[in-house]
């Protein structure tokens with residue numbers, strides 16, 4: 439038996455008797471199990487029980503064994519002074535260290551053990567995720583509702599990662615930093631954000647009329663431009679000369695070259711090309727945040743990011759090295775990632791700070807206007823019966839997988855609750 443399963447069974451009243459006899463001989467009638475507390479302190483608050491006919495309202499503590507009370511030192515913790523009932527799987531001692539007396543009831547004889555064994559089998563099944571072979575029998579609405587909750591949790595978490603301890607006074611800068619970071623993907627995301635901090639949006643937009651100057655400014659501040667002289671490459675040397683002038687003028691401190699990763703990347707993902715694409719986005723949009731706040735159709739979002747790296751990179755993927763003529767545009771998948779990881783979290787944070795519920799629901803809706811991502815994880819869930827039509831679905835599934843399924847938190851999941859409470863298990867053709 440496990441304590442988290444006991445919490446689940448208590449919360450969902452998965453025991454046979456409503457009236458039980460405590461270790462003290464008192465008659466215990468459960469009126470309400472109380473409200474589950476995931477933080478420190480007793481497991482359930484505001485439980486309501488009748489003890490020998492007298493109604494009590496208060497905290498309830500749950501353990502596998504009665505002696506766990508002593509093991510956890512609850513007797514010396516004032517948070518546990520007001521326990522009205524102790525619920526255990528098994529009574530194994532009559533020596534409790536406590537300030538005030540309370541009755542203890544034992545669930546062992548009245549719990550359905552086969553349900554617990556079946557739950558154990560499910561989480562230890564070794565499948566891609568524990569309910570993979572069962573979820574197809576669960577009502578579609580239950581899954582959709584839970585996925586929407588997962589989607590909100592995911593976007594809230596991304597919003598928290600922005601670490602905005604106070605309402606920012608410049609949402610344009612934040613949007614610019616997050617777009618830069620998303621362009622770098624996980625490999626060069628942090629250096630791209632550092633670059634955006636070292637060349638703020640307000641400074642970069644001063645050079646938006648000259649892509650050459652803008653690109654020289656960003657490439658120079660990245661530390662890549664100064665890495666080496668390439669005298670035979672006129673454009674590269676022009677970038678360097680331009681940057682040296684701008685560096686003196688704005689006192690820019692370049693990043694060390696070592697922060698950038700090129701290894702194992704396709705040329706299209708090289709930071710040099712991403713920096714050029716960032717320059718193109720800045721050149722195209724004098725205001726990023728404002729425009730993206732107004733863009734609420736997939737087409738408007740995609741048009742916003744319809745840019746390509748500058749002419750120099752059409753014939754080079756590395757400084758000084760000629761390559762086949764390729765236009766490095768931002769592709770659909772890349773724009774998708776920027777929207778999901780950069781744009782929507784910033785807009786959501788803005789909506790939260792300003793209590794703009796309309797904008798919050800619009801962003802969730804916008805996620806359902808984009809196509810779902812396709813990868814190994816989303817394919818497993820789709821095959822098992824999860825809806826996978828929109829990016830809202832795939833984002834919800836990714837959050838569910840990484841935060842619940844992978845760590846087998848089925849007892850904390852609405853789908854898991856339905857499956858385990860509804861034991862025997864539903865079948866996929868019911």
Ligand code: SF4
Nearest residue numbers: 568569843848851854
């Ligand atoms: S956490 Fe939920 S969705 Fe994931 S395996 Fe468990 S029951 Fe299924």
